[in-house]
Amino acid sequence: MTTQQAPAIQVQGLEKSYKELHVLRGVDFDVARGSIFALLGSNGAGKTTVVKILSTLLKADAGTARVNGFDVATQAADVRESISLTGQFAAVDEILSGRENLVLVARLRHLRNPGKIADDLLERFSLTEAGARKVATYSGGMRRRLDIAMSLIGDPPVIFLDEPTTGLDPQARIEVWQAVRELADRGTTVLLTTQYLDEAEHLADRIAILHEGRIIVNGTLAELKQLLPPAKIEYVEKQPTLEDVFLTLVGTKA
Amino acid sequence: MSKHFFGDTTVLLGRSLRHITRSPDTIITTAIMPIAMMLMFVYVFGGAINTGADSYVDYMLPGILLITVASGIAYTAYRLFMDMKGGIFERFQSMPTARSSVLWAHVLTSLVANVISLGVVMGVALLMGFRSAAGVLAWLSVAGILILFTLALTWIAVIPGLSATTVEGASAFSYPLIFLPFLSSAFVPTATMPGPVRAFAEHQPVTSIVNAIRALFTQQPVGTDIWIALAWCVGILVVAYAFAMRTYRRKIS
Numbered sequence: 001m002t003t004q005q006a007p008a009i010q011v012q013g014l015e016k017s018y019k020e021l022h023v024l025r026g027v028d029f030d031v032a033r034g035s036i037f038a039l040l041g042s043n044g045a046g047k048t049t050v051v052k053i054l055s056t057l058l059k060a061d062a063g064t065a066r067v068n069g070f071d072v073a074t075q076a077a078d079v080r081e082s083i084s085l086t087g088q089f090a091a092v093d094e095i096l097s098g099r100e101n102l103v104l105v106a107r108l109r110h111l112r113n114p115g116k117i118a119d120d121l122l123e124r125f126s127l128t129e130a131g132a133r134k135v136a137t138y139s140g141g142m143r144r145r146l147d148i149a150m151s152l153i154g155d156p157p158v159i160f161l162d163e164p165t166t167g168l169d170p171q172a173r174i175e176v177w178q179a180v181r182e183l184a185d186r187g188t189t190v191l192l193t194t195q196y197l198d199e200a201e202h203l204a205d206r207i208a209i210l211h212e213g214r215i216i217v218n219g220t221l222a223e224l225k226q227l228l229p230p231a232k233i234e235y236v237e238k239q240p241t242l243e244d245v246f247l248t249l250v251g252t253k254a
Numbered sequence: 255m256s257k258h259f260f261g262d263t264t265v266l267l268g269r270s271l272r273h274i275t276r277s278p279d280t281i282i283t284t285a286i287m288p289i290a291m292m293l294m295f296v297y298v299f300g301g302a303i304n305t306g307a308d309s310y311v312d313y314m315l316p317g318i319l320l321i322t323v324a325s326g327i328a329y330t331a332y333r334l335f336m337d338m339k340g341g342i343f344e345r346f347q348s349m350p351t352a353r354s355s356v357l358w359a360h361v362l363t364s365l366v367a368n369v370i371s372l373g374v375v376m377g378v379a380l381l382m383g384f385r386s387a388a389g390v391l392a393w394l395s396v397a398g399i400l401i402l403f404t405l406a407l408t409w410i411a412v413i414p415g416l417s418a419t420t421v422e423g424a425s426a427f428s429y430p431l432i433f434l435p436f437l438s439s440a441f442v443p444t445a446t447m448p449g450p451v452r453a454f455a456e457h458q459p460v461t462s463i464v465n466a467i468r469a470l471f472t473q474q475p476v477g478t479d480i481w482i483a484l485a486w487c488v489g490i491l492v493v494a495y496a497f498a499m500r501t502y503r504r505k506i507s
């Protein structure tokens with residue numbers, strides 16, 4: 001790549017405390033445009049706090065963060081114009097139908113033709129048939145798909161996905177992964193937090209590990225693997241994993 | 255104020271009103287308790303209560319209307335709490351939407367829902383023999399007081415709606431508000447109460463509001479009651495609004 005573009009997300013020296021609890025103690029990282037960046041960490045490591053600061057829901061105590069070139073503290077409105085947040089729990093309106101949820105978000109983003117936007121997204125996420133039904137009747141995977149579809153409205157250049165597959169069954173997880181890959185293929189920058197190592201391994205261009213309030217490593221999967229002694233060659237019988245068995249039996253195409 | 259404030263508030267108001275039309279049980283449960291109380295007071299206790307008024311239903315309707323509002327705003331806190339808990343509040347706050355529209359839509363929804371409940375209770379009262387010869391101006395004054403009272407209580411409801419950690423916590427605050435009319439002139443004249451209770455009853459907001467509405471319905475002079483009533487409503491509204499906004503700012507910083 002020769003084009004000199006500013007990173008989609010730049011974070012420097014980010015600190016945040018909740019009363020006595022020092023959650024972030026100086027977090028630094030950059031996310032290149034159009035890439036998938038995974039923020040990995042155990043529960044309570046502060047992943048959600050980082051996402052909330054980047055999506056202007058929380059104010060940092062110290063440090064700076066820029067999203068799409070805009071400062072989250074001083075240009076919050078421009079940041080909100082540039083992002084979408086998919087939080088830890090599918091933030092959908094249970095009482096409205098899937099289509100109404102999409103129309104609602106399109107209207108709140110002040111777009112033209114909210115109905116058409118909704119129909120296109122329903123189709124893209126295979127929800128057309130369920131579109132007129134109340135979201136309360138959806139499965140976990142359908143809800144998550146709708147949730148992500150809602151985040152795509154208005155084509156924001158940066159999308160935050162906070163633990164997008166927590167609580168999903170394996171099939172739904174694969175559906176979400178596909179959706180995330182498609183996003184990156186279209187040039188959207190994705191910052192994803194997860195506590196599942198395989199999820200980061202499957203999806204991310206770069207992986208950073210957040211531990212005790214700091215980023216302790218940040219690199220591609222290959223780079224992270226080099227941190228450990230070189231691989232030894234061992235011969236191991238390849239057993240199908242339980243996931244393989246499950247997916248074969250329930251007959252998913254993935 | 256964002257240039258999208260009115261548009262966004264309208265869109266979000268449409269959303270919450272759909273919640274009400276799709277679960278009309280919230281209106282029914284809001285109206286059912288005041289209606290049950292009205293039936294009980296008029297047909298069970300009423301005969302033994304000497305208020306000096308000709309018709310007991312005429313006497314106690316103002317208090318019942320206030321109880322209706324007090325039980326209705328529990329749903330305002332509930333709806334706001336569910337938005338907070340489900341994460342949709344954060345979704346709206348992270349979008350290029352006028353941020354305060356999210357709160358205002360809930361407040362206006364509360365107003366609409368309470369007006370409908372008040373209408374239902376009023377309808378039952380008419381069936382039970384409530385009559386008033388009040389003119390248009392008096393009716394408008396009653397409507398104005400009730401709307402102001404609803405707004406004041408709605409902003410109180412916003413505080414637990416934003417800060418509660420459980421559903422029960424979000425609506426529990428309304429119980430004392432529902433019982434406040436019992437310690438007022440709503441059902442019995444305060445003159446019959448023992449000293450300290452009477453002192454409390456005569457100096458709490460419900461008594462002046464009830465007296466003002468009752469005077470308007472019966473075409474009596476409203477005297478100073480209406481000004482005391484308005485002062486209470488505006489005072490509660492301002493204080494509750496300030497606390498609600500402080501809670502809200504803490505949530506988003």
